[in-house]
Amino acid sequence: MQLILAKIYPYVLMKYLLTLLVFCICLCHSQGQSCEIDGVYHSSFEDVKSILNANNCNSCHGNQNSIGGWNYDTYESFLLNGDCNKKMILHGDASNSYFYRKLGGVDACGESGENNHIFSSDELSQIESWINFGAPELCVSLYNDIRLTLDENGCNSCHANDPKSWRYDSYLNMIDNDLDDNCSESIIIVKGNSSSSLLYDKINNDGSVSCGDPMNSESGPMSENDVSLIRDWINSGANETAASLPVILTNFSAVDIQGEIQLNWTTEIEIATDKFVIERSQTGQNFESIAELSSMGSSTIGHEYVMNDPKPIIGDNYYRLKIVDLDGSFNYSNIRLVRYKSGESIITVYPNPAVSRERITVKWLPRADEESTYLNIVDVNGQNLHRKIIFEGTNYIRLPYLLDGVYYITVEDLFGGFLLERVVIIN
Numbered sequence: 001m002q003l004i005l006a007k008i009y010p011y012v013l014m015k016y017l018l019t020l021l022v023f024c025i026c027l028c029h030s031q032g033q034s035c036e037i038d039g040v041y042h043s044s045f046e047d048v049k050s051i052l053n054a055n056n057c058n059s060c061h062g063n064q065n066s067i068g069g070w071n072y073d074t075y076e077s078f079l080l081n082g083d084c085n086k087k088m089i090l091h092g093d094a095s096n097s098y099f100y101r102k103l104g105g106v107d108a109c110g111e112s113g114e115n116n117h118i119f120s121s122d123e124l125s126q127i128e129s130w131i132n133f134g135a136p137e138l139c140v141s142l143y144n145d146i147r148l149t150l151d152e153n154g155c156n157s158c159h160a161n162d163p164k165s166w167r168y169d170s171y172l173n174m175i176d177n178d179l180d181d182n183c184s185e186s187i188i189i190v191k192g193n194s195s196s197s198l199l200y201d202k203i204n205n206d207g208s209v210s211c212g213d214p215m216n217s218e219s220g221p222m223s224e225n226d227v228s229l230i231r232d233w234i235n236s237g238a239n240e241t242a243a244s245l246p247v248i249l250t251n252f253s254a255v256d257i258q259g260e261i262q263l264n265w266t267t268e269i270e271i272a273t274d275k276f277v278i279e280r281s282q283t284g285q286n287f288e289s290i291a292e293l294s295s296m297g298s299s300t301i302g303h304e305y306v307m308n309d310p311k312p313i314i315g316d317n318y319y320r321l322k323i324v325d326l327d328g329s330f331n332y333s334n335i336r337l338v339r340y341k342s343g344e345s346i347i348t349v350y351p352n353p354a355v356s357r358e359r360i361t362v363k364w365l366p367r368a369d370e371e372s373t374y375l376n377i378v379d380v381n382g383q384n385l386h387r388k389i390i391f392e393g394t395n396y397i398r399l400p401y402l403l404d405g406v407y408y409i410t411v412e413d414l415f416g417g418f419l420l421e422r423v424v425i426i427n
């Protein structure tokens with residue numbers, strides 16, 4: 001008996017190990033490449049694609065479907081603007097990227113009106129972090145990875161240590177732009193913007209460089225993967241170390257609690273943080289500081305923070321945290337939007353006068369927990385000429401053909417009331 005077992009055992013073990021290996025490969029593959037730096041996960045384009053596929057976005061925007069003039073079949077096509085021609089991705093700046101604004105319901109231009117463009121808040125914040133980390137295609141790199149990549153490409157044979165020309169032997173030398181050469185007008189690395197960076201311009205093999213000659217490695221042009229790695233590194237802020245990456249806060253939330261906006265956040269690891277400055281904006285741009293909270297001190301388990309905004313603005317309130325370290329350096333958190341409602345619902349319509357057949361913008365801020373309502377365009381005789389569903393927030397409505405004159409835009413509300421806005425139409 002013992003003899004038989006000894007004979008079978010290695011086979012069983014081998015089979016077991018093989019199954020484990022196959023299982024592992026499948027699992028890792030299906031999860032895309034998640035990338036980790038110092039215990040913090042960063043998404044890559046693969047992760048984002050998985051989220052989109054899981055939401056069936058590919059039925060209209062993938063597998064060569066390009067409804068709305070946009071698809072995500074490749075990273076390049078993902079970055080291009082669609083029919084609305086709004087900047088799809090601003091690397092490092094989710095709150096101004098149309099992709100994030102559309103899926104978060106803050107901005108819209110098309111009138112699809114269905115529920116195709118709504119994400120769960122978890123997925124939305126993963127996408128938000130991804131864009132804030134530069135919306136990289138691959139894993140986020142740090143300076144050392146990039147230096148090695150350049151070395152592997154033989155760039156050091158000409159750019160090693162001649163102090164008069166560009167060299168990358170240290171981080172500061174690499175980003176130093178104060179060189180006395182033909183390309184002194186160009187900036188070697190514009191953090192967060194690969195397309196304005198001379199380094200990327202020199203290596204991206206697109207057939208044109210804004211200054212001097214394209215830089216090839218010893219063995220010919222750099223590989224696509226190396227070029228992408230450097231592009232992503234620049235777009236993610238050209239960071240030197242993990243410490244200069246933006247801090248990730250878990251559960252950063254902003255909610256309306258009886259007329260005050262309560263902000264909550266948790267830090268995972270806190271090292272040498274000085275304070276949190278709470279900033280607010282009405283548009284998602286031009287933030288102003290409204291309060292400060294000191295750090296509870298360094299800790300490897302993190303802390304929980306709560307802060308109230310007693311006087312929110314009626315309408316949109318965007319919040320973000322400026323996380324200031326003891327040495328004065330700082331990072332920003334993701335942005336949270338709270339629509340603060342007054343006792344009445346509000347509409348604004350512009351432009352006014354508006355042009356017949358053109359688009360108008362209608363902002364609707366409902367009073368109760370209404371999400372949609374009807375908008376009517378009524379002439380001075382009370383005749384209803386156009387009826388359309390609108391949603392909380394900003395709506396874009398194409399006017400029908402209307403004769404010159406005065407009209408009323410009305411919005412019905414849950415309580416049987418009406419909001420009226422007088423609009424002059426011209427042709």
Ligand code: HEC
Binds near residue numbers: 056
């Ligand atoms: C049933 C088809 C359909 C599905 C499913 C769908 N969309 Fe769309 N999408 C459209 C249409 C139609 C437009 C153009 C009108 C508009 O912007 O609403 C559009 C526009 C867009 C745009 C803007 C392009 C531009 O610049 O005009 C983005 C970005 C987008 N969709 C992303 C997504 C994502 C992400 C998903 C998955 C959560 C998704 N869509 C699911 C039909 C769809």
Ligand code: HEC
Binds near residue numbers: 181199202211216
């Ligand atoms: C055979 C020598 C040689 C090699 C190898 C080389 N370069 Fe260059 N590089 C130059 C010269 C000469 C210039 C300045 C003239 C020009 O811009 O064409 C330059 C300029 C540059 C500049 C612009 C600096 C400035 O301000 O003008 C960058 C960035 C650059 N190279 C990057 C690289 C990278 C990345 C690699 C590796 C893929 C590389 N180079 C490989 C010779 C080389």
